[in-house]
Amino acid sequence: MKVLAALVATLSLAASLCAQAQSPNTSGRTLRQEDVRQVAPALEKYTKDRLFGEVWERPGLSQRDRSIVTVSALIAREETAAMPYYFDQALDNGVKPSELSEIITHLAFYSGRGNAYAAIGPAKDVFARAGSGPTWSRQHRRNSWRLTKRRKPSVRIACRPSSAR
Numbered sequence: 001m002k003v004l005a006a007l008v009a010t011l012s013l014a015a016s017l018c019a020q021a022q023s024p025n026t027s028g029r030t031l032r033q034e035d036v037r038q039v040a041p042a043l044e045k046y047t048k049d050r051l052f053g054e055v056w057e058r059p060g061l062s063q064r065d066r067s068i069v070t071v072s073a074l075i076a077r078e079e080t081a082a083m084p085y086y087f088d089q090a091l092d093n094g095v096k097p098s099e100l101s102e103i104i105t106h107l108a109f110y111s112g113r114g115n116a117y118a119a120i121g122p123a124k125d126v127f128a129r130a131g132s133g134p135t136w137s138r139q140h141r142r143n144s145w146r147l148t149k150r151r152k153p154s155v156r157i158a159c160r161p162s163s164a165r
Helices: 002-022 033-039 041-055 063-077 083-092 097-108 113-130 138-150
Strands: none
Touching: 033 041, 063 083, 063 097, 063 113, 083 097, 083 113, 097 113
């Protein structure tokens, strides 16, 4: 059984290393709409018609909420090539730079620190172009800490002593 578990772990590691070796290095590249139009005009048309024409216009979520969901998915998948475009779009749709910063921080604990750190560069570039960035005043930090300390847990877990089982 131990040999089987070791074999599965080794094969999983080898498969992930092969996948990483075959995936292209997109760091430092920014995907622009003109690039897509030149290389794959049909993809640009489908994206424009379906994604931005239908999906983003559905009534179930606001543009702001869709931006939050989209940047969260991009960060979780470490899709750095698309981040600058969608970070810009999020700011245009009303997401504040401090909220984008908080999304990155929050996702570090759910999608991995590496994915969150990968989003910092694109976010920094977008903030620089927009002339904005997350600002946290000293008072805000102090109040946030106080609220966290005073907050009661919303879920209480009843624990029985192990001898009562």
